Amino acid sequence: MITTQRQIHRYTRGNWEDPSDVVVREEVFLIYLDGHHIHTAFCLPADLDLLLIGHLFQSRFITELSDIETLEMDSTKKEAHVILRASRSKPDYPPVPSLPLEPFITPEIVLKYAENLAENHLFRKTGAVHCGLIVDSDKVVFMVEDTGRFNVLEKLTGFILRKKLNPSGLILFFSGRLTCGVMERVSRSGIRVVVSPAAPTSRGIETAIAEGVTAIGFARGERFNLYTHPERIVRE
Numbered sequence: 001m002i003t004t005q006r007q008i009h010r011y012t013r014g015n016w017e018d019p020s021d022v023v024v025r026e027e028v029f030l031i032y033l034d035g036h037h038i039h040t041a042f043c044l045p046a047d048l049d050l051l052l053i054g055h056l057f058q059s060r061f062i063t064e065l066s067d068i069e070t071l072e073m074d075s076t077k078k079e080a081h082v083i084l085r086a087s088r089s090k091p092d093y094p095p096v097p098s099l100p101l102e103p104f105i106t107p108e109i110v111l112k113y114a115e116n117l118a119e120n121h122l123f124r125k126t127g128a129v130h131c132g133l134i135v136d137s138d139k140v141v142f143m144v145e146d147t148g149r150f151n152v153l154e155k156l157t158g159f160i161l162r163k164k165l166n167p168s169g170l171i172l173f174f175s176g177r178l179t180c181g182v183m184e185r186v187s188r189s190g191i192r193v194v195v196s197p198a199a200p201t202s203r204g205i206e207t208a209i210a211e212g213v214t215a216i217g218f219a220r221g222e223r224f225n226l227y228t229h230p231e232r233i234v235r236e
Helices: 048-058 107-118 121-126 149-163 180-189 202-211
Strands: 003-007 010-012 015-017 020-024 027-033 036-043 068-074 079-084 130-135 140-146 171-174 193-195 214-220 223-226
Touching (some): 003 121, 020 121, 027 048, 036 048, 048 079, 048 149, 048 180, 107 171, 107 193, 130 149, 140 149, 149 171, 149 180, 202 214
Parallel strands (some): 193 214
Antiparallel strands (some): 003 020, 068 079, 130 140, 130 171
């Protein structure tokens, strides 16, 4: 179960009620690498395998799935124990196959899937999660939620690695602000277009420019702001 019921006290226009409310479940997930504890995630108890893979990649421990020799998930203790392959190559981010800097995204796609993101069931039910979805060729290939924004990005990264997708042709729709930390993780994943209903920060924009990422913010209703690398958007 990813949600639970809690008894609450609600005040509305001078009246008190004592209803039951739906609350998202957040749990601790421990990651051990080669016998050492390396990370504690406070996260939604779902897609933990993708969170693990994405975290190892984003933290430069692996460059591909084959760098993992053994992986054991303990669902009872909410732990993962990973042993890396001794002969793996030096950890670094592999080169991302790049698409020509030519238009391949339309405003209609941006607005369509920004609305899709906003309709996320768990967010609308609890208001306590970040959401992300990946679009490929005008089709959603993966959607995920978590209580932590970086957890969402790591789960998305884990999905890309597991499915061996070419990230440079994907569009990421993400519910959080486009900060420096977010843009760094988007860039590491290999994705080159990110759309958010929220605002960017100045450092987020600077990172997107430097890393060649098209950043779109305030994608709500019938509008959006295009901040960086506009050459990927069809403008007719």
